Amino acid sequence: MLNIETFFNTQNIKRFYFPGKVFWGKDCRFQLLELIGPGKTIALFVDVYFAQNEFIKDFQQRYNSQIVLVETIESMPKTGQVDRILAGISAAPDVVVSVGGGSTIDTAKAVIAGFIYGTYDGVGMGARRGMQTLPGVAKPVFISLPTTAGTGADASRYYVVYDSRTQTKVHGKSWELIADWLLLDAAFINKAPERLLINSAFDAFIHYFESYLCKYERSWSGEMLSLDGMARVVSALDRIVHGKDRAEENYLQLLYASTMAGIAISNVRTGIIHEAAGALLEHTRLTHPETLFVFLRETYEHYRGHMVEREEAFIRRLKAEHPKSGFASFENVIEWWGKLFELAGIREDITREISKAGIPATELKKSIFDRIFSDKVWIEKEGPVPMDEKAIRALVDGSLRRFGM
Secondary structure (H helix, E strand, O other): OOOOOOOOOOOOOOOOOOOOEEEEOOOHHHHHHHHOOOOOOEEEEEEHHHOOOHHHHHHHHHOOOOEEEEEEEOOOOEHHHHHHHHHHOOOOOOEEEEEEOHHHHHHHHHHHHHHHHOOOOOOOOHHHOOOOOOOOOOOOEEEEEEOOOOOOHHHOOEEEEEOOOOOOEEEEEOHHHOOOEEEEOHHHOOOOOHHHHHHHHHHHHHHHHHHHHOOOOOOHHHHHHHHHHHHHHHHHHHHHHOOOOOOHHHHHHHHHHHHHHHHHHHOOOOOHHHHHHHHHHOOOOOOHHHHHHHHHHHHHHHHOOOOHHHHHHHHHHHHHHOOOOOOOOHHHHHHHHHHHHHHOOHHHHHHHHHHOOOOOHHHHHHHHHHHHHHOHHHHHHHOOOOOOHHHHHHHHHHHHHOOOO
16 A cells, blocks of 8 residues: 555655645634644643743643643753653643744654654654554644744654753654644744744755755655745845844744745655754754754755756745845855854854864764765765765865864
């Protein structure tokens, strides 16, 4: 039987899939109250920053008798927290509500995976590709209210948690883990500091960038989302940061673009920027988008000349979306991101954290090299141009050199 979980796009046959339902607009967070029926048990996952938010407190008061779990997320998702939650609840709740960014969403997804698959370690990966849910176990209705505009985790089939002891990734993927209802309300991000907006928006941008570069797995649908999404991210963020335009529309644009980025990346394989960033993340205290930023420039330099038509199409779309921006090339866009990261102090922090990596430079470079080199599908087939060992080493060395290593 054909399984959407095990089918990848080929040169001749494409698929595009998204099982969720998306609402966006002013005050759409209140739709949450229409989605939970009487008597349904509820697990609430909430970012620590929003734990005392009036909307959250009102929600808890209204559904107090139905709530079986309130879990506050203070940092990146950890296996110890997920294991404790799974051990403390005897049965899956009817509804899971997530109010937070990627860490909150991924914690909720890992818990849901534990309930419906019996594990969250490697679901959909390797020997567990296409694994079935446990018989007789119903998936909770998953409702997400994202409070950052970057990961698109609620719309993505991927999830990542980190081993509480070793910091290594414990990850998986399944369409079953995408939120059933996604409510995008600017009320949760319209007071977000610029640093958070920049970091988050860059995360979404790289999701689109790698989706857009795929050679065989890309599809017309994914290309449409990527072209539109990259332009929305850059335009809205530029208006907020440089134009000081705090209109709700700009925040909704970022939220929408983030969600669509989650959809786009779920329909392709993640590329070498994600692979390299994942390895760096395990050895530093950097965030996911900060590690992604480290590898954008050198990746583009390797692909430059092999994606000319795609660059030109993106710049045309960006000019149409933001005609006064002055962007004339993808090089301009990379420089723009660089200036934003400097403005927010993020670049300085990246340089400092890389210098404090938990392993020697030679071992760190080897770890990143090995992660990229292990993804034979991307480096040999999916990327715009193949990468050999020499090219990978040059990418790793050049990327880290830009940040003082």
